[in-house]
Amino acid sequence: SYVLTQPPSVSVAPGQTARITCGGNNIGSKSVHWYQQKPGQAPMLVVYDDSDRPSGIPERFSGSNSGNTATLTISRVEAGDEADYYCQVWDSSSDHVEVFGPGTKVTVL
Amino acid sequence: EVQLVESGGGVVRPGGSLRLSCAASGFTFDDYGMSWVRQAPGKGLEWVSSINWNGGSTGYADSVKGRFTISRDNAKNSLYLEMNSLRAEDTAFYYCARYLVTPGAFDIWGQGTMVTVSS
Numbered sequence: 001s002y003v004l005t006q007p008p009s010v011s012v013a014p015g016q017t018a019r020i021t022c023g024g025n026n027i028g029s030k031s032v033h034w035y036q037q038k039p040g041q042a043p044m045l046v047v048y049d050d051s052d053r054p055s056g057i058p059e060r061f062s063g064s065n066s067g068n069t070a071t072l073t074i075s076r077v078e079a080g081d082e083a084d085y086y087c088q089v090w091d092s093s094s095d096h097v098e099v100f101g102p103g104t105k106v107t108v109l
Numbered sequence: 110e111v112q113l114v115e116s117g118g119g120v121v122r123p124g125g126s127l128r129l130s131c132a133a134s135g136f137t138f139d140d141y142g143m144s145w146v147r148q149a150p151g152k153g154l155e156w157v158s159s160i161n162w163n164g165g166s167t168g169y170a171d172s173v174k175g176r177f178t179i180s181r182d183n184a185k186n187s188l189y190l191e192m193n194s195l196r197a198e199d200t201a202f203y204y205c206a207r208y209l210v211t212p213g214a215f216d217i218w219g220q221g222t223m224v225t226v227s228s
Contacts (some may be wrong), residue, residue, distance in 0.1 A: 102153050
């Protein structure tokens with residue numbers, strides 16, 4: 001089965017840039033989606049298909065994907081960005097399953 | 110307003126059964142594939158099952174295959190998850206989620222319903 005890896009935590013000062021990675025074998029050939037989840041809330045889609053943003057998501061959220069690593073970048077980090085972030089792909093190689101990464105806790109210092 | 114509302118969660122004994130429901134509103138339900146995603150307390154997200162727009166194609170995580178059944182009733186704008194032979198490790202919040210495109214990203218999520226499997 002396809003496995004995604006993420007750093008358990010990322011810390012960033014307000015106004016700086018946070019980069020959250022999502023690793024997987026040849027993940028650059030897949031479409032990667034990113035979710036933000038705050039405590040007690042349902043996940044919210046922030047980036048889909050590697051780098052597209054749903055309506056209402058600030059331009060500060062951007063994504064890229066190449067080789068074995070996809071990256072979610074949060075520019076000009078705000079206190080409200082503190083949350084867990086999950087990446088997700090569709091694994092077409094094994095009976096059409098969706099795969100989530102283990103999640104990254106972003107802490108705003 | 111586009112909305113998904115789950116119901117049917119509760120406490121059940123190991124080996125028991127439960128049926129979750131998800132009521133959709135604010136969009137044309139049968140235009141979209143749907144999924145169930147769960148999250149054990151303090152843990153990450155785990156995809157459980159998906160179904161295409163007309164119910165003709167379904168998929169399951171290995172952890173639930175043979176025990177859970179996903180279905181939908183487009184006339185009632187509803188998604189279901191029939192859960193049998195429940196285990197302690199099935200304890201989790203269960204979210205209903207809408208596919209933006211099937212397969213792909215989940216653009217709309219419900220608030221979840223809690224399932225606790227305990228004796």
